[in-house]
Amino acid sequence: MSRLPVKKTYKLYLGGEFPRSESGRTYEAQGANVARASRKDVRDAVRAARGSFPRWAGMTAYNRGQVLYRIAEMMEARSSEFAELCSGAKEVNQAIDRFVWxxxxxxxxAQILGSSNPVAGPYFNFTVPEPTGVVGVVAPDEPPLAGLVSRVAPAIVGGNATVVLASETSPLAAVELGEVLATSDVPGGVVNLLTGHREELAPILAGHMDVNAIDVGGADGQLEELERLAADNVKRVVRGRPDVESPWEIASFLELKTVWHPIGL
Amino acid sequence: MAELDRKQDRAPVPSSWEYAPAPEAxxxxxxxxxxxxxxxxxxxxxxxxxxxxxxxxxxxxxxxxxxxxxxxxxxxxxxxxxxxxxxxxxxxxxxxxxxxxxxxxxxxxxxxxxxxxxxxxxxxxxxxxxxxxxxxxxxxxxxxxxxxxxxxxxxxxxxxxxxxxxxxxxxxxxxxxxxxxxxxxxxxxxxxxxxxxxxxxxxxxxxxxxxxxxxxxxxxxxxxxxxxxxxxxxxxxxxxxxxxxxxxxxxxxxxxxxxxxxxxxxxxxxGGKAANVIFDDAALDQAVEGIVNGIYFNQGHVCCAGSRLLVQESIYEPAIEKLKRRLGTLRVGDPLDKNTDVGAINSRQQLDRITELVASGEEEGADIYQPPCRLPEKGYWFVPTVFTNVAQSYRIAQEEIFGPVLSVLTFRTPDEAVEKANNTPYGLAAGVWTEKGSRILAMAQKLRAGVIWANTYNRFDPASPFGGYxxxxxxxxxxxxxxxxxxxxx
The missing domain is CATH 3.40.605.10 (Aldehyde Dehydrogenase; Chain A, domain 1)
Structure with missing residues (x-):
């Protein structure tokens, strides 16, 4: 007699936990009932991200690097499951390698993007990159895993906390990723993964006054509306592409801080 | 005797020191x-x-x-x-x-x-x-x-x-x-x-x-x-x-x-609403010079002006006393005079905005101080102003005034200073005054602003990046x- 498999309930990943949408709504995607996040879920996710930001940004860079590498380790262990939820093994490998990179x-x-500045006076002057804060990411529909990872990894490696709207059509890989993140020493709240209807959720994220930057790369036909909403608190707007990796991708989620001090005996 | 005669020839010591006009051509x-x-x-x-x-x-x-x-x-x-x-x-x-x-x-x-x-x-x-x-x-x-x-x-x-x-x-x-x-x-x-x-x-x-x-x-x-x-x-x-x-x-x-x-x-x-944070171990005279330069430079028409002063409570009284005394020596007047410290407000519109915000500060309950100062009859002028007893919620602590107006707040611990300094939608600049090196670096890290001036203020250089959070x-x-x-x- 064959055994009946135990199926997974797909939920949100919010503040390090796996709640259902507070609205109780779901929608069907990839043959499963997926949580359909609400306005309140977006707001809760931003709160969680803001709460986790000081700790994540305050970790040493070495430590953050190890945590990202740990994500890759955990993904590797689940690569066959990931492969079933996206376009296949190739995409999974790409996503894992991107985290490693x-x-x-x-x-x-800080060595590549920062500088020591030779000002014309007796001052020590240097510029360091710092995270901008809470970053909203509208992930592209395709590829559902590598696209999301390509946008989230550069945001978090610099010390930002994120609220991510997963692929609407293929959200399951994102939920699986949440399970990886929960076991990768990523502090709860640093990556919050919301599934649901992009058209409903993206404007809430773009207009939220406690979000510092937004990656609108996955915005489908909503670009102008989202960018207009982003202006309400002068958000940094990034039109991220799903297929690139470069330190300039990280830089677009960073601020530059310049510090002056007099030199004298 | 001859020496005494020479002394008598000298002009008497003046009772007050006035600057002669020194206009640029x-x-x-x-x-x-x-x-x-x-x-x-x-x-x-x-x-x-x-x-x-x-x-x-x-x-x-x-x-x-x-x-x-x-x-x-x-x-x-x-x-x-x-x-x-x-x-x-x-x-x-x-x-x-x-x-x-x-x-x-x-x-x-x-x-x-x-x-x-x-x-x-x-x-x-x-x-x-x-x-x-x-x-x-x-x-x-x-x-x-x-x-x-x-x-x-x-x-x-x-x-x-x-x-x-x-x-x-x-x-x-x-x-x-x-x-x-x-x-x-x-x-x-x-x-x-x-x-x-x-x-x-x-x-x-x-x-x-x-x-x-x-x-x-x-x-x-x-x-x-x-x-x-x-x-x-x-x-x-x-x-x-x-x-x-x-x-x-x-x-x-x-x-x-x-x-x-x-x-x-x-x-x-x-815009900006930069905080200048003075700790109790700061070199107070230098800090007061820095504060004055931070807010009265260019009539306060500076986006990174140190328009909020955060003073550690234990040095509040001497700091404010020195600041008020220094304010009395600022020379307001003809922009072309080489001795002028504070010139004219740029426009009628800006003067109106400063006047309105200063009135709101008085209404909301802050204490205003302006040194005795004679302003020219024509033109747009505003006396260098300090507000004490300012709450964080007052408009003069939240909105950019873009004029020679300083709002003073106090703090007890470094954490409180950071919290208050960062408590605005802006993030252009901030200042820190302390003799303790590790505290400078910790404050520089925690202040959410694009430019941090430590033990100095309002310095600019083409090699130095400038811009806001x-x-x-x-x-x-x-x-x-x-x-x-x-x-x-x-």
Whole structure:
């Protein structure tokens, strides 16, 4: 007699936990009932992200790099499951390798993007990159895993906390990723993964006054509306592409801080 | 005995020390009655004009153009022509040499421009002479050197110019802001249409003569004057590839909204409400000088002005006493007098805004202090002002006043100082005063602002990136980072 498999309930990943949408809504995607996040879920996710930000940004770069590498380790262990939820093994490998690549950037960013500035006076002056804060990511529909990872990894490696709207059509890989993140020493709230209707959720994220930057790369036909809403608190707007990896992708979620001090005896 | 006689011959010790007037020569600058728009290397007679005035006397200085949409269109067309027919393909080292020339000519004509800047804007000649002009020239000199070294600024990428940059600048540092905008744009190979502020167009218009002397190809820099309507035309113009704006957060947001969904690049340098934090171990006399320089420099018309003072409670009394005493020695008056510390408020409109916000501070319950001070009868003036007993919720602690008005708050612990300093939507600058090195670095890390001045304030340099966090804008000006907004990375 064959055994009946135990099926998974697909939920949100919010503040390090796996709640259903507070609205109780679901929608059907990839043959499963997926949580359909609400306005309140977006707001809760932003709160969770803001709460986790000081700790994540305050970790040493070496430590953050190790946590990103740990994500790759955990993904590797589940790669066959991931492969079933996206376009296949190739995409999974790409997503894993991307985390590894960005993990190595954590403790090199300041050397590449920062500077020591030779001002014309007796002052010590330097510029360092710092995370901008809470970053909203509208992930592309395709590829559902590598696209999301390509946008989230550069945001978090620099010390930001994120609220991510997963692929609407293929959200399951994102939920699986949440389970990886929960066991990868990523502090709860640093990555919050919401599934649901992008058209409903993206404007809430774009207009939220406690979100510092938004990646609208996955915005489908909503670009102008989202960018207009982003202006309400002068958000940094990034039109991220799902297929690139570069330190400039990290830089677009960073601020530059310049510090002056007099030199004298 | 002879010695005693000599002593008697001396003048008696005066009972008070007055400064004699020390005006800078106004005729160093030759004003024209009327200025055109500088488009394609020529002066275009504007259809509409308005008058720019000396804010310290309210006397008219000259008539300048209020650019119409057609005129803005002509300027953008000239910039496009110049970009496509020469400037973007000229050898980068030649581009560098034009910028070096501009820097040198500005140095040579520095005093003339300093006088012009003080006349049109009301700022003390000491500041326009010692700060605005040297920094403007230095900015061109700095970016000149980058023009043929761009590939070293962006490892593993090929930087390409964007095209036509539309640049809109404020009235607080007219020529310096022009330099901050034009120098990196040209160094990276772009051409420019720049709109100076409505109330301070003259230094930008005289700068066109520097361009003539430098033999810059026509159309590489175009200047269109006028109020916000001309700026809005520039922002909307489909032929512009990039907008760089320095000004209020309100207008910055409107520009960001306007550009939503377009491919135009944008950088914004907006308002601020910087906190100057003094710990009880600070060198108090130096700190008080820094605070005064932080808020009364340029009449407080500085986006990064240290407009909130956070004093540790244990030194509150001596700090405020010293601050008030120092305030009494500030000389307010004729911008062209070399002894003047605080000049004229830039415009009637700005004076009204300062007056309104100061009234709100009194209404909300803060204690106001203004030193005895005789102001000229004509012109726009505001006495250097300190508010104590200020709550964080008061408008004078939250809104940018952009005038010589300081709001004092107190704190007990470093954490409280950080929390209060960061408690605004802005994030442009902050100051820290303490003798403890590790505390400086910890505070510098925790303050959410683009520029942190430790044991100093309001220092600027072309090699030093400047720009804000949060609602103070995005993008940096100055340094290697200042090139980023003007290139496409391939």
């Amino acid at each position: 960005y993990a190595g950037w954590a403790d090199k960013l | 106004r005729d160093l600058v030759q004003l024209r009655d009327r200025y055109g728009l500088f488009i394609g290397g020529d002066w275009l007679e504007p259809k509409e004009t308005y008058e720019t005035i000396d804010p310290s006397t309210e006397d008219p200085l000259a008539k300048v153009g209020q650019s119409t949409p057609e005129e803005v269109n002509l300027a953008v067309g000239a910039a496009r022509d110049a970009f496509e027919n020469g400037w973007s393909t000229i050898s980068p080292s030649e581009r560098a040499k034009y910028l070096f020339r501009i820097a040198r000519i500005l140095q040579e004509r520095a005093r003339e421009f300093a006088v012009l800047e003080s006349l049109d804007g009301g700022k003390p000649i000491r500041e326009s002479r010692d700060v605005d002009l040297p920094l403007a020239a230095a900015h061109f000199f700095y970016y000149a050197g980058w023009a043929d070294k761009l590939e070293y600024a962006f490892p593993n990428r090929k930087p390409r110019p964007l095209g036509v940059a539309g640049q809109i600048i404020p009235w607080n540092f007219p020529l310096l802001m022009l330099a901050w905008k034009i120098a990196p744009a040209l160094a990276a190979g772009n051409t420019v249409v720049l709109k100076p502020a409505e109330t301070t167009p003259l230094s930008a218009l005289h700068f066109c003569d520097v361009l003539r002397q430098a033999e810059l190809p026509p159309g590489v820099v175009n200047i269109v004057t006028g109020d916000g309507r001309a700026g809005a035309e520039l922002v909307k113009h489909p032929g512009v590839d990039k907008i760089a704006f320095t000004g209020s957060t309100e207008v910055g947001k409107a520009i960001q909204r306007e550009l939503a969904g377009t491919d135009k690049r944008l950088t914004l340098e907006l 949060k609602e103070s804008g995005f993008g940096r000006e100055g340094g290697r980072h200042g090139l980023g907004p003007y290139v496409e990375l391939e």
